[in-house]
Amino acid sequence: MLPYVIATLGSAGATCKASTCSNSTKDYCYSARIRSTVLQGLPFGGVPTVLALDFMCFLALLFVFSILRKVAWDYGRLALVTDADSVASALHSDNHDRYERLTSVSSSVDFDQRDNGFCSWLTAIFRIKDDEIRDKCGGDAVHYLSFQRHIIGLLVAVGVLSVGIVLPVNFSGDLLENNAYSFGRTTIANLNSGNNLLWLHTSFAFLYLLLTVYSMRRHTSKMRYKEDDLVKRTLFINGISKYAEPEKIKKHFEEAYANCTVLEARPCYDVAxxxxxxxxxxxxxxxxxxxxxxxxxxxxxxxxxxxxxxxxxxxxxxxxxxxxxxxxxxxxxxxxxxxxxxxxxxVNEKPLGMAFVTFHNETITAIILKDFNACKCQGCACRGEPRASSCSESLHVSNWTVSYAPDPQNIYWEHLSIRGFIWWIRCLVINVVLFILLFFLTTPAIIITTMDKFNVTKPVEYLNNPIITQFFPTLLLWCFSALLPTIVYYSAFFEAHWTRSGENRTTMHKCYTFLIFMVLLLPSLGLSSLDVFFRWLFDKKFLAEAAVRFECVFLPDNGAFFVNYVIASAFIGNAMDLLRIPGLLMYMIRLCLARSAAERRNVKRHQAYEFQFGAAYAWMMCVFTVVMTYSITCPIIVPFGLMYMLLKHLVDRYNLYYAYLPAKLDKKIHSGAVNQVVAAPILCLFWLLFFSTMRTGFLAPTSMFTFVVLVITIVICLCHVCFGHFKYLSAHNYKIDHTEVDTIENRQNGRPATSLPAPKSAKYIAQVLQDxxxxxxxxxxxxxxxxxxxxxxxxxxxxxxxxxxxxxxxxxxxxx
Structure with a gap:
C-alpha cells in the first residue's frame, strides 16, 4: 500500500513547485491551525516575536516560583517535607543502600545551607551530584537523567550538522523570495527539484539515524541496571487455588524439581x-x-x-x-x-489465588520458569503440562501463569484484587471512552474550532494585533497539548495496573502515540482530528487529495509553526513543570478541606508524589521527535530543541530531588523510551521521502534510496522489537548487575543458614501486613x-x- 500511495504522490505532485503553490493550498493546510492568522503577517514566521514573549513569560514564571518556594508552604521542596513517619523506618532499616531520602527533618538539615536564599535553588541545581540523586531518588532517576544527557549530546551533533551544513545549503536555493526576513529560505522548499544537493539531505537523514542508535547504545552501555538478587530468585504465580497453603506450594516445587529448595511462599490477599x-x-x-x-x-x-x-x-x-x-x-x-x-x-479469608515464591538460587528459578512457559502453546488443545507432584491437582498447577516477580517496592498491593475478567472489562471500557473522546478532539485546533462556534476567540481576532495573534495560538496549542495528554495519563491510572512499571510504561506509550498525532502528524497534514484523518484516509478522493495534503508538510512557513511550538515548550512548558500547577491546585484544595491545623500539617507532609517517568518520557520524546523530524527540512528548529532539552534536564534534576518521591521501576520503562527515540529519525526519513516523491517522483534516485533505507530500518526495528533479532544493530546495550540485598536466608553448601531478618522493603508482603x-x-x-x-x-x-x-x-x- 505504501509504495502505491507514494508512487501516486510522485506522479501527482512532481509538477507542483514551491513557487507555484497557490494561496488556496495554503489556506487548505492552515485550516488545521488555530485560526487562519497563525504564521502569517510577521517576519521570519513570527519566531523572534514568539521567542521574546515566551522568554519574558519564562522569567515571570521563575519569579513566581521563587516566591512560592520561599513563602508558600515549602511547595518547592515537598519531597524534603514529607511524611515524618518514614524518618524512623529509614533510620532503622537494614537496607541502607536503598532510597535513603529521609523527610522534612533530615533532608532539610542536609541542604539547609544549600538553598535557603530567594534564588539559591537555581545554583543548587548545578551543585547536586548524581551520587546524591542516586542515594535519595534511586537508580531510575539517574538512568532517566543520563538518557536526557545523551539526547542533549545527540542534539548538539545534529545541530552542528543541520545549522552548519544543511542550513547554508537551503539558503543557496532560489525558489522562494529573496528576502532576509523570509523564513522559507531556511527550509528545504527553497531548493530546486533537480538540485544534486538534495542527496546531502538524504545522506544526513541516514546519518542522524546512525547517530541516534549510537547515542542510545552508548547510554545503555554506561547504565548498569541493578537487579536485586531477591527479584531474580522469586517467581510470581497467578491461578493458584485460593485456599492453597504455603507448605503445599513449597512441597510441590521440592517434589517436582530436583535440588529445589523453596525459601518462602507468600500467598497474596485482598488488602485494599x-x-x-x-x-x-x-x-x-x-x-x-x-x-x-x-x-x-x-x-x-x-x-x-x-x-x-x-x-x-x-x-x-x-x-x-x-x-x-x-x-x-x-x-x-x-x-x-x-x-x-x-x-x-x-484478610486471611480473602485470598487472591496468587503467590510469590522465593527459591535458593537463580538457576532453579530459571528452570521452573522455562518449564511453565515453554510448554504452553496458547490456543492449542495439545498443550503440555509442567512437572507434576502429589499436590499438583489440589493446587491447580495446570492453570498457573508464572513469571519473574517485580520488585516489592514496584507493586501496587491494593490493585492486586482487581484482576482477571473484571480488570479486562475495566480496561476496555476506559480505553473505549478515551478513544471516542480523542477521536473527535484529537488536536487543539478542533477544540478551538468548537470554541469559535460560541465566539470565544473572536475578541482576540478583533484586536488585529499580529503579536497577540501570533503568541496566543502557540500558547493555546501548548495549553491544550498539556490538557489532552493528562486525560490519557489518568486513563492509565484508573486501569489499576499491578505494578508502577506497568502503569508508567502504558502511560508512556499511550501519551507518546497521542502526542505525535496531536502535535506533529495531523497539524503537518492540515488535519484537525483523527475523525477527519480516517475519513480522508478511506475516502474515494484519498489519492486525489493526497498530493495536496503532503504539500502542507513542505509549505515554507510550516516549519515555523513547529519552531514556535518548541520555543513555547522550552520556556513556558518547562517553567510550568517547575511550578507544577495541577499539584499546586490539588495542594490548595486539600489544605482547604482539612479539618484542623494537625490535618493541614499532615497534608503538607503527604503532598509529594512519585515522579511519573512514563508521562515525562512521553512529553520529552514528543518534542524530540518534532525536532528530529524537521531537523533537515527546517534545520533552524534544532537549536531551539537543544534549548528545550537543556532546560528540561535542569528542571527535572530539581524536581526529582526536591519535589518528588523516589519510584522503584524496572528497566522496561527505560528500554521502551530508547525504542521511541529511534522513531524520531525514522519520521525524518518519512518526511524526506514524501518531499522527494512530491518534487521528483517516486522513481527518482533520491526517492528510491530514501525508500530502501526506510524499509530496511523499519524491518530491522520490527524484527528486534517483536522477535529479538538484530541485537547488535539495536539501540540497546544494557549491562545488568545483580545486587545481594536478600537477607532472608543466606545459603551455605546449598542449605539455609541463620542470618539477620530481611528488611521490610525486601519482603513480598504488603507493608500493612508487616506492621x-x-x-x-x-x-x-x-x-x-x-x-x-x-x-x-x-x-x-x-x-x-x-x-x-x-x-x-x-x-x-x-x-x-
Whole structure:
C-alpha cells in the first residue's frame, strides 16, 4: 500500500513547485491551525516575536516560583517535607543502600545551607551530584537523567550538522523570495527539484539515524541496571487455588524439581480496604498526638470544627459546632482501630489465588520458569503440562501463569484484587471512552474550532494585533497539548495496573502515540482530528487529495509553526513543570478541606508524589521527535530543541530531588523510551521521502534510496522489537548487575543458614501486613515525634530554621 500511495504522490505532485503553490493550498493546510492568522503577517514566521514573549513569560514564571518556594508552604521542596513517619523506618532499616531520602527533618538539615536564599535553588541545581540523586531518588532517576544527557549530546551533533551544513545549503536555493526576513529560505522548499544537493539531505537523514542508535547504545552501555538478587530468585504465580497453603506450594516445587529448595511462599490477599483503614487510622493518630503535645505546651485545650473545611468556618451554626480536639481524634482513632483490627482478622479469608515464591538460587528459578512457559502453546488443545507432584491437582498447577516477580517496592498491593475478567472489562471500557473522546478532539485546533462556534476567540481576532495573534495560538496549542495528554495519563491510572512499571510504561506509550498525532502528524497534514484523518484516509478522493495534503508538510512557513511550538515548550512548558500547577491546585484544595491545623500539617507532609517517568518520557520524546523530524527540512528548529532539552534536564534534576518521591521501576520503562527515540529519525526519513516523491517522483534516485533505507530500518526495528533479532544493530546495550540485598536466608553448601531478618522493603508482603499491632504503633509514633525533635535540634539547629509561612499560619491559628 505504501509504495502505491507514494508512487501516486510522485506522479501527482512532481509538477507542483514551491513557487507555484497557490494561496488556496495554503489556506487548505492552515485550516488545521488555530485560526487562519497563525504564521502569517510577521517576519521570519513570527519566531523572534514568539521567542521574546515566551522568554519574558519564562522569567515571570521563575519569579513566581521563587516566591512560592520561599513563602508558600515549602511547595518547592515537598519531597524534603514529607511524611515524618518514614524518618524512623529509614533510620532503622537494614537496607541502607536503598532510597535513603529521609523527610522534612533530615533532608532539610542536609541542604539547609544549600538553598535557603530567594534564588539559591537555581545554583543548587548545578551543585547536586548524581551520587546524591542516586542515594535519595534511586537508580531510575539517574538512568532517566543520563538518557536526557545523551539526547542533549545527540542534539548538539545534529545541530552542528543541520545549522552548519544543511542550513547554508537551503539558503543557496532560489525558489522562494529573496528576502532576509523570509523564513522559507531556511527550509528545504527553497531548493530546486533537480538540485544534486538534495542527496546531502538524504545522506544526513541516514546519518542522524546512525547517530541516534549510537547515542542510545552508548547510554545503555554506561547504565548498569541493578537487579536485586531477591527479584531474580522469586517467581510470581497467578491461578493458584485460593485456599492453597504455603507448605503445599513449597512441597510441590521440592517434589517436582530436583535440588529445589523453596525459601518462602507468600500467598497474596485482598488488602485494599485494610490499607485504606490503616492510612486513616494513622492520620487520626497523628492528629491526637499533635494536639496532645500542643496542650502540654499551652496548658489549654484546642477546639476544632470536625467538618470538611472546618478551619475556614468563621461562624458557629447548627451542625458545625466545635468539639475538643483531643477527644475527637481519640474517638476517631479508636473507631478506626477497631475497624482495622476486624479487617485484619478477615484478610486471611480473602485470598487472591496468587503467590510469590522465593527459591535458593537463580538457576532453579530459571528452570521452573522455562518449564511453565515453554510448554504452553496458547490456543492449542495439545498443550503440555509442567512437572507434576502429589499436590499438583489440589493446587491447580495446570492453570498457573508464572513469571519473574517485580520488585516489592514496584507493586501496587491494593490493585492486586482487581484482576482477571473484571480488570479486562475495566480496561476496555476506559480505553473505549478515551478513544471516542480523542477521536473527535484529537488536536487543539478542533477544540478551538468548537470554541469559535460560541465566539470565544473572536475578541482576540478583533484586536488585529499580529503579536497577540501570533503568541496566543502557540500558547493555546501548548495549553491544550498539556490538557489532552493528562486525560490519557489518568486513563492509565484508573486501569489499576499491578505494578508502577506497568502503569508508567502504558502511560508512556499511550501519551507518546497521542502526542505525535496531536502535535506533529495531523497539524503537518492540515488535519484537525483523527475523525477527519480516517475519513480522508478511506475516502474515494484519498489519492486525489493526497498530493495536496503532503504539500502542507513542505509549505515554507510550516516549519515555523513547529519552531514556535518548541520555543513555547522550552520556556513556558518547562517553567510550568517547575511550578507544577495541577499539584499546586490539588495542594490548595486539600489544605482547604482539612479539618484542623494537625490535618493541614499532615497534608503538607503527604503532598509529594512519585515522579511519573512514563508521562515525562512521553512529553520529552514528543518534542524530540518534532525536532528530529524537521531537523533537515527546517534545520533552524534544532537549536531551539537543544534549548528545550537543556532546560528540561535542569528542571527535572530539581524536581526529582526536591519535589518528588523516589519510584522503584524496572528497566522496561527505560528500554521502551530508547525504542521511541529511534522513531524520531525514522519520521525524518518519512518526511524526506514524501518531499522527494512530491518534487521528483517516486522513481527518482533520491526517492528510491530514501525508500530502501526506510524499509530496511523499519524491518530491522520490527524484527528486534517483536522477535529479538538484530541485537547488535539495536539501540540497546544494557549491562545488568545483580545486587545481594536478600537477607532472608543466606545459603551455605546449598542449605539455609541463620542470618539477620530481611528488611521490610525486601519482603513480598504488603507493608500493612508487616506492621505491628496498633497499640505498639501508637508508642512508636510518639517515639518518632520525639526523634523528629531530636533530629531538628541536632547540630544546633532550631525548629524555626525549617518553619515556612504555612507553619507560621498554623501556629497563629492555634494561638487565636
Amino acid at each position: 480496604r485494610l490499607m485504606f483503614l490503616d492510612a486513616e487510622r494513622k492520620k487520626a493518630e497523628r492528629g491526637r498526638i499533635y494536639f496532645t503535645n500542643l496542650q502540654s505546651k499551652e496548658n489549654t485545650p484546642s477546639m476544632i470544627n470536625p467538618k470538611p473545611c472546618g478551619h475556614l468556618c468563621c461562624c458557629v451554626i447548627r451542625g458545625c459546632e466545635e468539639v475538643e480536639a483531643i477527644e475527637y481524634y481519640t474517638k476517631l482513632e479508636e473507631k478506626l482501630k477497631d475497624d482495622y483490627k476486624r479487617e485484619k482478622e478477615k 505491628s499491632s496498633p497499640e505498639g504503633e501508637a508508642t512508636e509514633s510518639e517515639e518518632q515525634g520525639s526523634q523528629d525533635e531530636e533530629l531538628i535540634n541536632a547540630d544546633g539547629m532550631n525548629d524555626t530554621d525549617f518553619q515556612s509561612c504555612e507553619d507560621s499560619l498554623i501556629e497563629n491559628e492555634i494561638h487565636q
